[in-house]
Amino acid sequence: MKKHALLLLGLFCSFQMLHSQGSPDYNGGLKVKLDEEGNKYLRIISWAQVQGTYNSDVPDNTSSTSFNLRRARVLMFTQINKKFLILTHFGLNSLNSGTLSPTGKGDGSQLFFHDVWAQYNVGDDHVVGGGLHYFNGISRLNNQSTLNFMTLDNNRQSWSTLGLTDQFARHIGIFAKGKFGKLQYRVAINDAITNGLDTRTPEPNGAAVYAGKRLLGSKDSGKAYAGYFDFNFLDQESNFLPFKVGSYLGTKKVFNIGAGFFLHPGGSVIADATGNLEKEDVSIFGIDAFYDTPLGDDGSALTAYATYQSNDYGTDYLYSAYGTGSMIYSHLGYVFAGDKTKTRYQPYVSFASNSYDVVDDNRNIFGLGVNAYLNGHNSKLTLEYKNQKFGDSDLGTVTLQAMIYL
Template sequence: MLKVIALLVLTSSTVLAQTRASDDNTKNDIRYNLNNSGSHYVKVTFTNQTWLRLNDNNPGTTVLSNPENQTFDIGLRRTRMQLFGQITDRIFFYTQFGMNNFNKISAFPAYNKAGNASNRKVAAFFHDALGEYEVYRKGTSFVRFGGGLTIVNGLSRFSQPSIGTIMTMDVPVFAQATVDQTDIFSRKLAVYSRGQIGKFNYRLGLADPFPVETSGGVPAALGVNSVFAQKKHKKQIDGLLIYNFFDTEDNTTPGYMTGTYLGKRKVLNLEAGFITQKNATWRREGADTLYSSMNLWSVAAYADMPLNKAKGTAVSGYLGYFSTDYGKGYLRYNNSMNPATGTTQPIAGVSGTHGNAYPMFGTGSVIYAQAGYKFKDGLLGSQGTLMPFASLQSADYDRLTDVMNLYNVGVNWLIKGQNGKLTLNYENRPIYKASTVPNELAKDGRKGAWILQYQISI
């Protein structure tokens, strides 16, 4: 056992394994082969994303009780370690351990919500822990069943993103619809099936969502607007169906769909997905408590393909429509790694409006689009190449008087592909105030943020 652990930690150039044609798991990396061909193996990966950010804060923002119009912070957006492997031809396991959104105030809210001393050393946790069994394989087609703590779900490819291969600065978090409400950073205890049948890729699951009371924060109070319910707990059903026009995608790990292949594959997909849960939210109407089902679905197209293989140029794009019905009046503010702790200008009917937050989730609909262009390999000589990108989240939520448009533009410096890259991004978001229409929010200008990210991934 000690020899195995040592090899996992120290070996960075083992045998180039002969694995399935549909997998990208064929490079020299930190792995220990369990048979001569390398088809049975155990593998370790590590990813770290460091952010430097200058943010124009929302009106009334405070940081540790001090008013702050602008903040500069340093943080770890994600730090993750994966341990997974193919134990036999049919048995696969996957685990992931790490932390997210760790900056100087990441432990501070615990003091306010729980009334206990905060602890900045408590941040990492298991994201995934599951096992799979393959019941069928013929060529690149397969059917697998699995279960455990997993991100596998139905709504869209960006509901289960591979964070080490993101093209944009960050994923569209709104697609991780219940993040940190009834899940653990989008992961749930679930059983599922996933597979590739010819040109069709599918996943179908049954999840047991966590009670919102265990989210680490005080659950939203029962009121006129829908919030996640604290009674009548029900299971969640989800499914995703993808049609691959050209190449199939990497199917090594469950969930975790690639952001961009950097022109290494010719991919054009159409997808449709859904998540549904009975009695997911509740609200008060007069003296009555009313329950609503959560019904979310999406349709989208994704393209990622080379333009000139000899030069290494490539394009990547995504366009999706999301219908997001959480129940009447549902609206939730959020954003990545909020640098602030409070506000002196709260907005009635919503919470967490400080710092860089915006109405990320809501009952209504969303159009999301992103596009990028990879310049030729060696554009910067031995220092790699560039890939500029842009994205738009356009949300028409019921409680907003106007469409919410969130813009991101930036550029990746691909020093060593996705293994070593530097990303500069500008995000422009709307800010809101209480509207003259009761229970609605109206635009009150815009704010921006500059983010520099350094990613190391092995």
């Protein structure tokens, strides 16, 4: 009878405190226990981000305001014992008037898998696994969770291979992750995507095109390698899942220094004067530092992050936001003192500068915003002004986002 009572209780909801999200009411969300010890369970997370944006730089026949379902996701993971686990993550991104379809069957309206992987414990602190996964290299932002951004969204250029060699920042491959004391690691060997975003054809004596696998085949250009390593000087961050927290809102005291890489031999292609194709290696390296700390017992807190990244996509490569050159990025946020059970405010500022070998101008992006945490990251409003300057373009936008995750 006792066993059945515990099982029924678990089927309603079994809660445990998740301090990393800063919500006093969340209590671990929905976790269905299937045994008394909690080793057999199903965990479900769901979230939605809805945006309204004002943009003055639009054609005369276009409205300056628009609405966007930025993300709608469901993530589930489950295990029947501590030896292995499976995770499934599906949803959609950026559903707006341009991607809606009359019957919900268009490309923009479709759900797709973001992650599906299985993993196995090979020791107390080490795991191996495989599938469609998010154990990326380069930097913390290339492994960023979308649940707890401090800024409105991620620094776009930090998802440095999105669509070029992966599916929405996820590769199919194998990975290993774990820790040695205070040093955490993640490494992966992956298959590169065959048909990426860069659909161009190399021009004779022209710039590189990121299409090595499509144009040269999988033997010379099929595999990509990634890794990220960070040393946790103060409180130890969880590495149970690959998703890095954006801001702890003062619930932890974290100072990490990290370094990472992404290597894709033969990832890009150039053409000589006669049009013969030659492969070029893609190599990206990053270093970063993350600091999050309470500033007292009054609820005030500081979040700071900075990264430098060296990007080599091939000779004179430039496509959309990606390019051979370098990038610096930083953001800083401050949570005002206040009752943690009530609305709290966090103004922030961000800056990114991307240099490209093939042009003289830098792509500079400045952001200024404020978060209103109605219930930690679980229910928040974000208002952000962003300005991007690149060449003759000077684009400013104002966005208000509402987010809830359960």
